[in-house]
Amino acid sequence: DAGVTQSPTHLIKTRGQQVTLRCSPKSGHDTVSWYQQALGQGPQFIFQYYEEEERQRGNFPDRFSGHQFPNYSSELNVNALLLGDSALYLCASRSPGQGLDYGYTFGSGTRLTVV
Amino acid sequence: AQRVTQPEKLLSVFKGAPVELKCNYSYSGSPELFWYVQYSRQRLQLLLRHISRESIKGFTADLNKGETSFHLKKPFAQEEDSAMYYCALKSFQKLVFGTGTRLLVSP
Numbered sequence: 001d002a003g004v005t006q007s008p009t010h011l012i013k014t015r016g017q018q019v020t021l022r023c024s025p026k027s028g029h030d031t032v033s034w035y036q037q038a039l040g041q042g043p044q045f046i047f048q049y050y051e052e053e054e055r056q057r058g059n060f061p062d063r064f065s066g067h068q069f070p071n072y073s074s075e076l077n078v079n080a081l082l083l084g085d086s087a088l089y090l091c092a093s094r095s096p097g098q099g100l101d102y103g104y105t106f107g108s109g110t111r112l113t114v115v
Numbered sequence: 116a117q118r119v120t121q122p123e124k125l126l127s128v129f130k131g132a133p134v135e136l137k138c139n140y141s142y143s144g145s146p147e148l149f150w151y152v153q154y155s156r157q158r159l160q161l162l163l164r165h166i167s168r169e170s171i172k173g174f175t176a177d178l179n180k181g182e183t184s185f186h187l188k189k190p191f192a193q194e195e196d197s198a199m200y201y202c203a204l205k206s207f208q209k210l211v212f213g214t215g216t217r218l219l220v221s222p
Binding site for chain 2: 042
């Protein structure tokens with residue numbers, strides 16, 4: 001089992017552009033969450049998807065949007081990129097029968113650099 | 116507001132020395148806390164949860180509601196414990212992370 005798979009691993013974009021990051025959850029997991037980790041900071045919750053709907057959202061602007069597909073994979077889209085969006089974006093999944101108490105399985109992340 | 120504070124960015128100890136990684140939280144309600152660890156070139160992974168009162172790799176953490184703390188402890192550090200450690204608080208099915216503490220264990 002490959003666990004949580006994220007693509008691409010690295011990405012460089014220009015201010016104002018749009019970006020799409022992808023995540024495949026661990027086999028058997030149906031809930032996907034996205035976190036942003038800026039340099040020197042802990043991961044910060046962006047949003048969570050379950051049954052193809054956004055269930056919970058953190059304190060991020062509408063420029064950040066997402067999607068979950070029937071196979072549970074997910075995308076994170078960021079529009080009108082700002083320099084401050086440069087960060088490691090982490091995808092995390094968990095299984096339906098187990099709440100957050102059992103923890104997430106994290107991906108390796110996508111390193112986004114905005115220039 | 117929910118907040119997790121890890122006051123030390125870096126903790127450097129010698130092998131065999133005791134380790135205590137500090138974590139304080141702010142939460143209105145009954146808190147559920149976790150420690151996550153990230154070893155070099157590996158993914159972030161769950162180390163332990165306060166609700167299970169478990170000991171993983173010799174690490175323990177006790178929730179102290181009076182002091183709003185959840186410090187991570189190990190009596191004798193090993194070189195393989197060198198990693199980045201994050202304290203996290205569960206809030207409405209999401210995690211609020213601290214800024215992390217890098218533990219360096221020297222031989």
